[in-house]
Amino acid sequence: MNHLIQLRHTLHQFPEVALEESQTARRILEFFTPLRPDLVIENLGGTGLAFVFKGKNQGKRILFRCELDALPIEDLKMSDHQSQISGKGHLCGHDGHMTIICGLGDKLSKKRPDSGEIVLLFQPAEETGDGAKAILEDPRFEEIRPDAAFALHNLPGYPLYQVVMRKGTFAAGSTGMTIILTGKTSHSAHPESGINPAQALAQLIQKLPELPKKLSGFALLTLIHSELGSLAFGTSAGKASLSMTLRAFDQNDLEKLIDLVKETARVEAEKAGLKIDFGFVESFAVSKNDPKLYPIVENAGKKLGLSIIEKPEPFRWSEDFGLFSQICPSFLFGLGAGEDCPQLHEGTYDFPDELIETGIGMFWEILKN
Template identity: 30%
Template structure:
């Protein structure tokens, strides 16, 4: 399989670098989606449908006989980051770059599609899903809401992600939870502005925000079983103050909450709300909490994970079958909540981490991702 994919390696690298030079943010992947659809049609896919969930693209390839319908998903969107990778094919869009390797994932699935359409050496059908909006969240949900699984019902579904720090040619996955649920929150604390030299005549929301920040550190440590992973991070604190002598009228805090179990997720949301509202009220202020459950936990079906790891072992001698769960999130979880499947990490070698301005997708890993995707169809069709 690797040899078959490597036969058009240079072509796949060219697709990937073209996507990299022309990155598009979540739900604005118009050029990317058009190019993906054009390539899929040129490969001879039996059906190509664009515009699903906004800019999503789906292709269907029929095998040589009856069998299962296996879904393969890749994400297409980029991030609002100014590139500092130093590559020759740097982003041509200021302030936007593929800092997570979605250009590579798209190229991997295209390479798998080209192989599958040419060989047809599998049973059943391959359904290739090119998804928008993974970075901003909601892309998978948008495609599902637009009927992708109703029109293309799947028996199993698989996806992958490159992983810096994991050697090129290596794979890593596990049965059960592999990535966390991602919740986002915005807290608005309202007081009464005034002169900083006369705090007794104002109601200082900055002071209240400080107490909220400290109190929020107890939400995990004093409410969640220490053996159950959970994270609560406040990431931004912004006041409406205009100077050192001004007490502002309002402070806004934003952050994220991560967990693996629904029961834990419920406790975290409940306690965050109670702490924020209670602390603000205790100091005479008013608080509101906008809490969004952005993506569920990514949980691999045990049987599908075992099959995915078996396929990886057929391609590489470097396979980690029980990788530690990660607190990052992936909205591929929406597909896994509807269809049995599994998620796989593919080695990207040494280099800057995901979402870093200097991150660079390693083209040497492209055949390993493409071969694993194509082989999943052959093994499970």
């Protein structure tokens, strides 16, 4: 495993954030060149890469996906492979996920599947929710459209090597949403001459977090930022914005929550005589696991002698692998990164090298099935 561990450390040292992963993609391409895959697709959905290993006989096309991007967060853990790029770090473990898929490619180069095709996909921009969408919208995706897709994510807080599984929703869908209220500025001595959105903003701050209660399934609205006018004491504000993150375990519930927010905001804007606009960023579909793939993943874990648990509730965080579950049977599972491992997106997090071999083993057993 030494060459794979070294690869992981190199990727960790030179992180690139979403849509900037060109050097990371180059390193992955250099790794795969001597492995002689049957098909290589570069610049897929931007900086993405796909490597295809074909069997001798016709069969299903199975896709294994990992992520290229890092986070715009400082790497605070002192190590011989600490990030060399200021303000950026692989603090979600995508360096480890990439290394696992590289290890899988290494094995496939020595033993092709008996039938069908194996696609190893390195996807850009997972952290922003843009990558999977860009991959699926690239016309060349039709060359690798799978019959089934698999992915894993390391999970701090769970025992090292433990396989964490769920049928149905594995991770929530979410979206960042901003409401923009536009009125009319005026002198602060004559606020009646303008249209100040302050009261409408105050009403929305009170009312919007209560909207998820109107839905039957789990939903959550978290206010993250608000802005009113500017720091000019002689001016009555004429513009305001309110930003929030919406989450739900069901895609329909997420869409309903968005509609409820829009409806509530429009009512308050109309009362105050304000113009209203909406903006959306970082939209993630619900990650939904196909129950027919559950026993395949479960058997892989059993064959490796790993502890396996069924998580009673989906994770509240989001993963844009959810879009793959809308185009083919898909399955996302977790691998425990250690109960004392710092949480994802924390400055002191570092992917455990011990998981590389386990991740390769899980994917290898899955493709054999």
